[in-house]
Amino acid sequence: MGRVSGFLEEVRASYDTVAEAYAERVPAPGALDPLSRGVLGAFVEEMAGAGGTVLDVGCGPGKVAGYLAAGGVRVVGLDLSARMVGIARRAQPEVPFVVGSMTALGVRAGALAGVLAYYSTHHTPPEHLPAVYAEFRRVLAPGGRLMLAGYVGADGDGGGGEGERLRHTEAYGGLPVSYESHYVPPERIVRLLEAAGLTVTARLVQEVESAKGAKRRVGTFLAVRPPAGTSPRAG
Template identity: 70%
Template sequence: MAEPSHLAAVRESYDTVAAAYAEVVPPPAALDPLSRAMLHAFAEETAGAGPVADVGCGPGRITAYLAERGVRAVGLDLSSRMTELARQAYPHVPFAVASMTTLPVRDGALAGLLAYYSTHHTPPALLPDVFAEFRRALAPGGLLMLAGHVGTGECRRPTEAYGGLPVSFASHRLPATRIAALLEAAGLTVTARLEEGRFATFRARRG
């Protein structure tokens, strides 16, 4: 079966920009205090609870941050080049090439799942499938933390990024209320939602 066009665009684009992306994206220690606090809380709640997937992990900085805090974390990314950089930088942390549409874990295997600025490339019509996959992979009571861009429903289609390198992905900026509704519809109970300007973070659990 042919790979869906949006996944092919994300894979090819991030393979192209991987090295430049790794240079400019801030590490967890450089994030704003609130973002650091949210990540710390996620790590504290999932440490020792079972395996945790960092979905769309990029160069692996946040996966390594979780691992350093006792989380049994694995980083998953669609881009083989991103995964290669992550393995080089953090050889003690497991990383694998995988799509969030078909996570390589059995049903109910994960104590936690982190999707940190990684779902906005998914066409809105396909987000229910992605969130259903998150629910499938989470154990009952498992914790989801999803952070990302929000907006009024606009779709951005840049032709270059990260220093002028060519990209072909789309970036969808949905209202936070719609994202929360889609999570709930997938069977994930949203327990907290934080909005700050063009960004939002959601915490949810599988019932």
């Protein structure tokens, strides 16, 4: 994969550390709340009907990729953490998994029917999101679909702010980590996706309560890469 630096190195090292604990604690798609299951299920149904390959970016231990595969989607999982990829390969031997970064996907332009970024971009500093979203667009075929889901921040001043930033030192049972989480306002995410050349077709923001009672806003965004010669428009 080459040398990883900066925030990517922090994320990679941290998830290598917590990989087994993460895999034990993070629920499978079937255990999600009904609304999240419904949106993810709709994406699976659409991608299974479309044919082509979907890349699950930041696939972790492979639970979501396995759910896609069970729904008839041709899926490849990609994660920065080699230990996560190892767990995914053992858990889902029928699905191909590779080590890689969402900043450089290693996929030829226009090769994918879909990209899924499911709770995998919130460790990316906001200043790096334009490059990440542009990479998602690059690998999508015209008409290809992106589903982006994860934690988001408050709307703030019309969504123009960078949102909330948290520095973590431990996670998943007290294991040591060193990364930041960035909770970008939904309107800011929409503008960045559209600036990258994607048309946002749907967005959903919901309040989700964890098993410990903590509440966090979750945003889900569906977008499409328009055919050449068309202009993205607001969703």
